[in-house]
Amino acid sequence: MNLSYKTQRIIIITSFLALPLVLLLLFTYYPSVMLVYYSFTDWDGFGFDVNFVGLKNYREIFSNPEYFQILRNNLYYFIGGLVQTALALFFAVILNSKLKGRNVFRVILFLPYILHQVAIAIMFQTVYHTSYGSLNKLLEVLGLEAWKQQWLGNPAINDWALAFVSLWMYMGYNMVIFIGALQSISDDLYEAARIDGANAWQSFWHITMPSIKNVVELMLILTLSGALQAFTVPYIMTLGANDTSTFLMKTLDVAFKFNQFGLASALAVVLLLMVAVVVLIQRLILREGGTRV
Amino acid sequence: MKAKQLFFDTMKYIALLIGTFVVFFPLYSVFVGAFKTRQEFYIDRLSLPSTWNFENFSIAWEKGDLALGLGNTLFILIVSIVGNVLIGSMSAYALGRFEFKGRNLIIGSYLVAAVIPLITTQVVTYSVIKALGLYNTYGAPIALYLGADVIQLTIYLQFIRNIPYELDEAAMMEGASLFKIFRSVIFPLLGPATATVVILKFITIYNDFYVPYLYMPDRGLRTVATAIQSFVGPNAARMEVISAYILLIFIPTIVMFLFMQRYIFSGVTSGAVKS
Numbered sequence: 001m002n003l004s005y006k007t008q009r010i011i012i013i014t015s016f017l018a019l020p021l022v023l024l025l026l027f028t029y030y031p032s033v034m035l036v037y038y039s040f041t042d043w044d045g046f047g048f049d050v051n052f053v054g055l056k057n058y059r060e061i062f063s064n065p066e067y068f069q070i071l072r073n074n075l076y077y078f079i080g081g082l083v084q085t086a087l088a089l090f091f092a093v094i095l096n097s098k099l100k101g102r103n104v105f106r107v108i109l110f111l112p113y114i115l116h117q118v119a120i121a122i123m124f125q126t127v128y129h130t131s132y133g134s135l136n137k138l139l140e141v142l143g144l145e146a147w148k149q150q151w152l153g154n155p156a157i158n159d160w161a162l163a164f165v166s167l168w169m170y171m172g173y174n175m176v177i178f179i180g181a182l183q184s185i186s187d188d189l190y191e192a193a194r195i196d197g198a199n200a201w202q203s204f205w206h207i208t209m210p211s212i213k214n215v216v217e218l219m220l221i222l223t224l225s226g227a228l229q230a231f232t233v234p235y236i237m238t239l240g241a242n243d244t245s246t247f248l249m250k251t252l253d254v255a256f257k258f259n260q261f262g263l264a265s266a267l268a269v270v271l272l273l274m275v276a277v278v279v280l281i282q283r284l285i286l287r288e289g290g291t292r293v
Numbered sequence: 294m295k296a297k298q299l300f301f302d303t304m305k306y307i308a309l310l311i312g313t314f315v316v317f318f319p320l321y322s323v324f325v326g327a328f329k330t331r332q333e334f335y336i337d338r339l340s341l342p343s344t345w346n347f348e349n350f351s352i353a354w355e356k357g358d359l360a361l362g363l364g365n366t367l368f369i370l371i372v373s374i375v376g377n378v379l380i381g382s383m384s385a386y387a388l389g390r391f392e393f394k395g396r397n398l399i400i401g402s403y404l405v406a407a408v409i410p411l412i413t414t415q416v417v418t419y420s421v422i423k424a425l426g427l428y429n430t431y432g433a434p435i436a437l438y439l440g441a442d443v444i445q446l447t448i449y450l451q452f453i454r455n456i457p458y459e460l461d462e463a464a465m466m467e468g469a470s471l472f473k474i475f476r477s478v479i480f481p482l483l484g485p486a487t488a489t490v491v492i493l494k495f496i497t498i499y500n501d502f503y504v505p506y507l508y509m510p511d512r513g514l515r516t517v518a519t520a521i522q523s524f525v526g527p528n529a530a531r532m533e534v535i536s537a538y539i540l541l542i543f544i545p546t547i548v549m550f551l552f553m554q555r556y557i558f559s560g561v562t563s564g565a566v567k568s
Contacts, residue, residue, distance in 0.1 A: 016387040020380045021399065024441025028406045029423060031414035070374040089314060094305045105309045107554060108316055110560035112548045114557065117500040119516040119542045122525055126326070126532050127319045131493065134322035141339065168315070173369055173561065200301075203494045229410055236522060239303070248412060255416045256507075268413040270388040275410045 035272070045261035057266035059113075070250050073159055077230040079222030080163030085252065087167075088174030089216070093174070093204065096182040106179065110172035117169060121236035124165045128152050134191045152258035155243045162244060165233050170226075174219050181215040182208065221282035235253070247271055320543075327535035334533040347444045349537035353524075357538050361513070362520030366499065369431060369516065371439035374494050381445030381490055382483055386475050390461065403446050415507060422508055433508035434516075438498055440478075445490045448564065452486035453479065463513035483564070492560030499546075517542060 003011070039057055043050045061067050091109055095102045112120065127134050128151035136148045151161040185208065192202045207215075231248045238244045239252075251271065255264030326334050327349055328342040353359065383504060388400055411418075418437070427433040456479065464474045507518040515523065521542065525535055 002468075003470075005465065005471065006528075012471050013387045013391055013393055013477070016383040017399065020384045020440075020446070022400065023380075023436070024406060024443065026421065027418060027437055027440035028414070028443070029411060031417040032409055034417045035414050047415075062369060065541050090308070094308060097305070099302065099305060101414065106558075107551075108313050109309075111550070112316060113546070113561075114546055116495065116517060116521075116532070116542045118502050118521055119539045120532055122521060122535060122537050123323050123527075126535060127322060130530070132327075132338060132532060133392075134319070137338045138318070141497070176561055215463075222480055225410065229412055233410065236502070251413070252415070255419075255563065261416055264416045270414040275413070276408050277390055277406045 012090070029170045032272070035265050035268055038262055039264045039269045041051075041265075043265075045255065045258045046259070057263045058270075060263060061266055061270060065120065065248065067247075070245055071247050073234075073246050074227050074230055076159040076163040076225055077166055077246075078227035080160070080167045081170075081227050082220075084167040085174055085216070085219045085223055088171050088219070089178050090176045090177030092182055093208070096179055112169050112171070112175055113173040115169075115175075117232055118236055120169055121165060121233050124161075124168075125237055126160055136211075152238055153242055155179070156242050158238065158242055162234050162237060165237070166226075168228065169233075177215060177219065178212065181212040185211045188205045217282060217285055221278055224278050228271060228275050228278070323536040323539050327540045328537075329533055331531070331533050334536075342551050348540060352534050353538035353541060356528075356534075357524040358512070358520040359517070359538065359541060360516050362515045365431075365514060366516040366518075369438070369510055370495060370498055373383050373498055376435070376439045376490055377445045377494050378487055378490055379451045379485075380434050380439060382480055382487070384484075385453045385473070386479055387447030389450055390458075390479075393568040400450070400473045403443050406443050407447060408546055411437075412503060419507065427508070427513045429509055429514065431509075431514070434498075434504045436500075437504055437508075438494070438501075442494075442497065444493060444564070448489055448505075449483060452483055456482050457468070488556060489560045490566045492557055493564040531545075 011232055015261055032066050034129060038050075039052060040052055041050045042053050042056075066118050084245075091105075095109075126132075130136065130153060132151045133151065135151065139147045141144065189207050193207055198206070229248055230246045231252075233245050235239060235249055240246075240249050245253075247267070248271065251264050252258050252268040254267060320410050322338055326338060328345045328347070329344075330348075333342060340344075357401055363384065388396060418441075422428050422436070425432075425436075428434055435503070458479055460482075461474055466476050500518065501516075502518040502522070504520045505514070506522070509519070512523075521538055524538060528534060
């Protein structure tokens, strides 16, 4: 039996798209819409007892400074992310030059990215341990005993220590993306600049940077949205103790520990809007730049 | 000029060696720690073990549900990755090759979905999973990995646009059915996109903590991520065994990475640039 292409087309379109669309609606759109709905209620997450409470949850969030103080903890991950992006670019430029052994270094610096993240977080618990951690031991060996710290216990530095774990994990990823972008710049441009008498810094600033501007922007956006969603590292390493809770940890606690799903939904909506705004800004900037990454 | 070049190269190597040290230091300390006896571990974290004993590894393997975690993770990975490849390539074929009513709406809804951070909607997704009876089953992670993260569609869609439509037309001249064109012409040509999807999904799913943690608390359903997390809680004082556990998780990935670096680098790069 030969079906006409017109019939086949209808069959293909429906059968190839049915399941993906059901999944998309069920696990992305339905939860998002319901999230907004529940954020206006006092739902406890279990029963059918859902009462509309208007803006009460949002008023709670915006009037209780606790929530935005927690957001400050996310800031550490963002600053760590900025350092990470800068380091990644630095190493990418180095590894993009003609250097012996550069492939070995690329593999080494990328290595943390492919390791299991939960295991990495646990590894750093053993590194940061106050009495038996390898970091304090290293400082001792180097004669820097005065620098020894309660890395995860001292609220003045523990967020930095956690943000560093995240940097350790992701730096190589950013670096490899940057290397890819650098390799797509034509050598002729550098050659021409050299003939015109440009020094290394000038050609970096006037050739390299403009060519990879989009990728840098992309990395910064990923950093910002990643920082807003920081969760696994602090959750595994401190469970939020000593003031290391992030916004998302707080949200999940409010939902699953305190059964205030209405309030948690409102927190999640606030977070979702923050991330969405960041990503939308990036899309707009990219479109304006003309070239899509 | 020569001296200046030498100076710059030296500086570069110094920077790279510092980077290498920072990467290797924590790895080195768990590596040597994993082979030490309990007593030796707590005396000196940094020295080489006096004898290389493997006892910690067997304790970690036996008590840590690691075999279980690896098995569950592997099963979930295979089903989810195959599903993602099929769903991604099939919907990209339907959306990328045919004009029909609602097409732009669907593409648009995928693009918007890519902006919604999934972890924020878990509060509600939790009740969806429960209502579907998927809670504490393999179905929960598989459904979420298939339905929630839509990066595979964007990657395939970008890629299919660069496959010339003349190929489809030529096959139609020979009377091939559209399904056959998808299977024998388009899908094979999507190979590089498939490689990217496989690598990206492997990394995200393998590392994922919160989906198995939230949706599969059952001990028999532990993945690598939840197995090590629940092992560490009650055994926090046995850092030498924990070190061995960490190594057991790291070693297979490192070996795989060394063999497949070329694919992993290109998969990661094109994944980031295309999404």
